[in-house]
Amino acid sequence: MSLNIKKKKMIVAKISKINQCALSAVIIDFSGICTNDLNKLRKKSRENDVIINIIRNKLLKLIIKNSNFKCLEPLINGPILIAYSLKHPGAAARLIKEFNKIDEKFKIKAASYNNKIINSENISILAELPTYKEAIVRFLIIIKDISIGKLIRTLINIKNIK
The missing domain is CATH 1.20.5 (Single alpha-helices involved in coiled-coils or other helix-helix interfaces)
Structure with a gap:
């Protein structure tokens, strides 16, 4: 799907608002995941005050450029899904970790909280808050x-x- 400049600006503005009020962010490689599983994840995310978006990498880099999640920029490559926690910093990490048990193809790249990067091995620290x-x-x-x-x-x- 081709996006014109107007649509890209709308996407960047919308996600930038979410980015500013989010407490933490988790980036995930979602290649190999079927759409039904992604729809289940989106449904659970709405229940847990987590916002999930699939955004082009270049647009995502623009969005996080001047935010608390700038540390994730070097890890943005390939198919990326980003999950923002709005009410509790560990909500997105818990949701993704729970979903990772269901589908092994779901690969957590990293998370960011308080302007610090959390590796995929240490994501349980954020999830256990x-x-x-x-x-x-x-x-x-x-x-x-x-x-x-x-x-x-x-x-x-x-x-x-x-």
Whole structure:
């Protein structure tokens, strides 16, 4: 499909807005993936506040040129799919890692978070970042354990006094 300059500018403007508000980005080599699997991935991505785009490499390089994801520029070659996390930095990495278990042809190239590149071997670091909900649950569990421990120590002290 041939794109004229007007369409290219529209694509760059649209994806640049997403690029500016994204917390992290993951680039993937999607060669050999059937369209049905890509459609399933897109459906899951909408549920997880992840935006997935397939963009020409030259346009993608223009988009990330002056952004936090500039470190990904040398890795952009071949068929590229980019996933942007909007609400949680690890959302895209989790989604891609989960999808990678389903289809082995899906190759994670790298990710970017806080202007740093994360290799495909270390993508699990980004995927394991707890969500806000998970962090609050962990905090409540810790508070509960601390209060129960305090109660038990108090009861033991009362028993030792008598």
